[in-house]
Amino acid sequence: MSKFEIAVGSADDVQRMARWAGDEGWNPGNTDAYAFFAADPAGFLVGRLDGEPVTCISVVKYGQGFGFLGFYIARPVARGKGYGIQTWQAGMARLAGRNVGLDGVPAQQPNYRRSGFRLAWNNIxxxxxxxxxxxxxxxxxxxxxxxxxxxxxxxxxxxxxxxxxxxxxxxxxxxxxxxxxxxxxxxxxxxxxxxxxxxxxxxxxxxxxxxxxxxxxxxxxxxxxxxxxxxxxxxxxxxxxxxxxxxxxxxxxxxxxxxxxxxxxxxxxxxxxxxxxxxxx
CATH class of the missing domain: 3.40.630.90 (Aminopeptidase)
Structure with missing residues (x-):
């Protein structure tokens, strides 16, 4: 049986997350990941299937009451198998008790609403x-x-x-x-x-x-x-x-x-x- 585990990522994992975001068409900056990691080094979670990274999420803490969620990605091989939602749940658990913000792509917005998020504005x-x-x-x-x-x-x-x-x-x-x-x-x-x-x-x-x-x-x-x-x-x-x-x-x-x-x-x-x-x- 396949083994799926979610854990805090490394600095190298954050670089990989940025590459994955590029693959999704989000076009992150070439050196953005270094600043992201500096913001909250424990705020980047990676899901591994039999040791191979297949999902990720960033859940960065700011101050005592705010957090921001991003980099919510499941690689194509991991989609439709429940690994993504497990990663989401682990990320939200890290930000429990905080007001959480995110920028949601259109395809995921209904899911975010079901998780308690509400629209503030659109970024174009x-x-x-x-x-x-x-x-x-x-x-x-x-x-x-x-x-x-x-x-x-x-x-x-x-x-x-x-x-x-x-x-x-x-x-x-x-x-x-x-x-x-x-x-x-x-x-x-x-x-x-x-x-x-x-x-x-x-x-x-x-x-x-x-x-x-x-x-x-x-x-x-x-x-x-x-x-x-x-x-x-x-x-x-x-x-x-x-x-x-x-x-x-x-x-x-x-x-x-x-x-x-x-x-x-x-x-x-x-x-x-x-x-x-x-x-x-």
């Missing part, structure tokens, strides 16, 4: 030529690595429900990416990261106090990275964000539902022009 991946723009008057753009980290982390907290310092430190410094902030009167008014991916380079996060600042950040990052096309995962509740990417000629290519088991976290939705990642929120 737009791909195409990057917006072109210069910073508005009084705003300057600089490398995010030159900003005192406590200031950057505080700005990030406006748009994400909990502190995520270990993740953020890796996210802005890993290879194959660039990170920039916008400053107005010495205060942060925007923050964005672009990273190389298997296919189109992706921008996330994209936080900004106005669509003009968001456009300037993406335009500057694309120039720095030499990206002729970019992808941004835009919350559909941010109408100026949708208008920005559509005006640039970007087209929808992928969609997920941002869902939570509890109340929607109180964040600055008006400045959330692009989510950081589908895997960790």
């Amino acid at each position: 991946r737009y791909e195409g030529p990057p917006p072109v723009g210069k910073p508005p008057a009084g705003v300057s753009l600089i490398d995010a690595q030159s900003v005192p980290f406590d200031r950057l982390a505080a700005f990030d907290r406006r748009f994400f429900s909990e502190a995520r310092d270990s993740f953020l430190a890796a996210w802005i410094t890993l290879p194959e990416r660039a990170a920039m902030v916008a400053l107005r009167d010495g205060k942060l008014a925007g923050f964005a990261v672009m990273r190389s991916c298997r296919t189109t380079s992706r921008v996330g996060p994209l936080f900004a106090e106005s669509s003009d600042i968001a456009a300037a950040l993406v335009s500057a990052l694309a120039a720095k990275m030499g990206a002729k096309a970019v992808a941004i995962d835009v919350p559909d509740i941010n109408k100026p964000g949708v208008a920005l990417v559509e005006a640039a000629g970007m087209k929808p290519s992928f969609e997920t539902a941002r869902m939570y088991t509890g109340a929607n976290p109180e964040v600055d939705h008006a400045g959330l022009f692009g989510v950081t990642s589908f895997e960790l929120g």
